[in-house]
Amino acid sequence: MSKRVVIIGGGFAGLAAGVDLSERGYDVQLLERRNHLGGRAYSFADAQTGDTVDNGQHLFMGCYVHTIAFLKKIHCLDKLKFQTRPQIDFLDTEHLFTTFDCPPLPAPFHVLAGLFRLQGLTVGDKLRALNIGKALRGKAAKNGALSVTEWLKTLHQSARIRERFWYPMAIATLNENPDIASAKMLKKVLQEAFGAGREASALGISSVGLSELYTDGAQAFIESRGGKIHLRAQVDKLLRNDGKVIAVALKNGERLEADYVISAVPPNVLGEILDEEARRNEFAYLEKLHSAPIVSINLWFDKPVTDREFIGLLGTRVQWLFNKDLLNPQKPKSNHLALVISAAHDYMALTKTQLVELALAELHQLIPASREANLLHSTIVKERDATLSHTVASDDLRPHPQTSLTNFFLAGDWTNTGLPATIESAVLSGHTAAALIARS
Ligand SMILES: Cc1cc2nc3c(=O)[nH]c(=O)nc-3n(C[C@H](O)[C@H](O)[C@H](O)COP(=O)(O)OP(=O)(O)OC[C@H]3O[C@@H](n4cnc5c(N)ncnc54)[C@H](O)[C@@H]3O)c2cc1C
Missing domain, CATH: 3.50.50.60 (FAD/NAD(P)-binding domain)
Structure with missing residues (x-):
């Protein structure tokens, strides 16, 4: 038996x-x-539109080797679409689009080249970003239990590069405020994603719910x-x-x-x-x-708002925009956007109306053309216990x-x-x- x-x-x-x-x-x-x-990774049918809505947009990475092997074993890997090269569009409140685009170079040079191509950073910021690479390889990685902010400051990362690059990455991967999030965990992310080949840094997105x-x-x-x-x-x-x-x-x-x-x-x-x-x-x-929350604000419009698949938003409370019509090509076109706020401690108490107003105001600010589109419907998903709160203290408790x-x-x-x-x-x-x- x-x-x-x-x-x-x-x-x-x-x-x-x-x-x-x-x-x-x-x-x-x-x-x-x-x-x-x-x-915590599921989807459901939206009652009004019938569209499949995820409980929150999930990003996969090429370095998710165990997940990729698992999906392959259960014959589902073909539903996950990976970028051919690591690439993320960012949009800031001055309407400046900049792309983190890693060329075909061996790791970690692909990342460095991607960083050097980013707009909105000074040459000094970009040169000092090399300190991060050195710290990940060298003894500096052992400098005690620091928060992300403390660690970045010890490596002379300016407020600008922190706000425009490191913090969005830390919040997206650790789902916690960089002032309290564990630097040890961010280092792990950077080593896994950027230390290996270029494929490891590519993002994967499910083409189905x-x-x-x-x-x-x-x-x-x-x-x-x-x-x-x-x-x-x-x-x-x-x-x-x-x-x-x-x-x-x-x-x-x-x-x-x-x-x-x-x-x-x-x-x-x-x-x-x-x-x-x-x-x-x-x-x-x-x-x-303890846990940290994520809020997802799903909006349906009467016309398209952007032709990009997803965008990292800089300088706003909403951090990411996902264009669900483009990401899930089999679903009927419904001008469905999913806007995400990670580490959303301050937003859990807001009502649906307040969250939709916040999201719309920031969308109008970042993409002025979106003011021409009428909002038809909205669905909010608040995940109170989305992930572990990756504070410095949590590292030794796991x-x-x-x-x-x-x-x-x-x-x-x-x-x-x-x-x-x-x-x-x-x-x-x-x-x-x-x-x-x-x-x-
Ligand atoms: C909005 C959101 C966005 C996210 N984005 C990303 C991302 O982009 N990339 C990424 O890699 N990760 C992301 N995550 C994290 C990811 O979803 C989780 O790491 C993962 O799903 C956790 O899986 P798990 O099996 O450990 O736990 P869970 O998914 O929580 O599974 C636990 C299961 O146990 C069940 N259960 C609870 N109590 C009982 C009981 N008493 N008896 C029987 N069953 C019980 C629950 O119903 C649940 O199904 C995100 C999470 C959220 C919520």
Whole structure:
């Protein structure tokens, strides 16, 4: 009889673990609280337009090697479209378009050339950006636990290059205010994305809604190998005895016995399903981990507003604009834009009307032609717990997958994968938990 692995959580981490373990012949039983898979990366049909709306635009990178391998294994990689060369358009409040465009040079020269081509920076700013490259390669990378802002200042990065280049990158990848975000994590992003080949820095965007990208493929893979996905199956408590988790109790009163259990839920949920004693001792760190929000403002107009696929916005509160008609070519044209505010702590309390007004005012400011287009409809998605808050303090709190309970393992983007809490971190954490079970 195959050993039974109960996986709690049907996001990228739980599904990646489920795919690995079902491939290795385990009896995978994946429990998902909601009536759909996907966790913090899912899509839904907008009630008024019928358009597929992501819970937030997700960007992938060429350096997401584990995610790419996972999507390939479940036959879904063709739905992810990668840039042929790393390229990002930025637009500032003076209506200046500038493009971070990396030419075909070996890494890291492609990035340096891209930086030197950027407008709006002085020659001095660009020359001092070389300090970052040196710091990533040398001993300066060890200069203690600094915030992104502190680290950039120690490397003499002017306010201008911080505001126009490093901060947008840090906020997009770490989803936290650079004044409190961990420099260690930004260094990791820069090393992964810019230290390897040019392909590693290229951005990938799903050409379909997020759920369609991977959830059906992963479910089919697991089920074709005898595993089972249980939707609307909310775990209430882990039941342990003699240093092991012996079963999980569901909210509906059911109980599922297990040889192994993987928790692939966010830290606050793990805290809830553990017993008081575990929460007070081994898992006491959970209380100190916090999350950071992302707000997405979806707008539909009566005519096109821009012919660019996506734009980084400088000097405004909205940070990114995604042209969904161009990014999802199969969807009917509806002049649908998704505007994103990451590290959105100050915006969660705003009403829908206030967020739409804010987004429209900034769109009108940056793209004057957008004033000619009439807004037809809007949908807001506020993700309060979008990602781990990558503060300096969080670096040392992220747990390893192995716990003192011999058959209980942790996965999830927030665990200590060495990467920021992203899809890549989630998939890697799932692989690691599965590998630990296979080895045990
Ligand atoms: C708006 C937004 C934008 C983002 N942008 C990017 C991006 O551009 N690039 C990037 O790489 N990452 C991005 N991320 C982060 C990315 O979505 C996450 O890193 C990833 O989805 C986390 O996957 P996970 O499996 O670790 O956790 P989750 O996706 O949170 O999965 C946990 C699952 O557990 C389920 N669950 C919870 N409680 C229970 C319970 N008691 N019983 C059973 N199941 C339970 C949940 O419903 C959920 O499905 C973004 C996130 C958001 C929200």
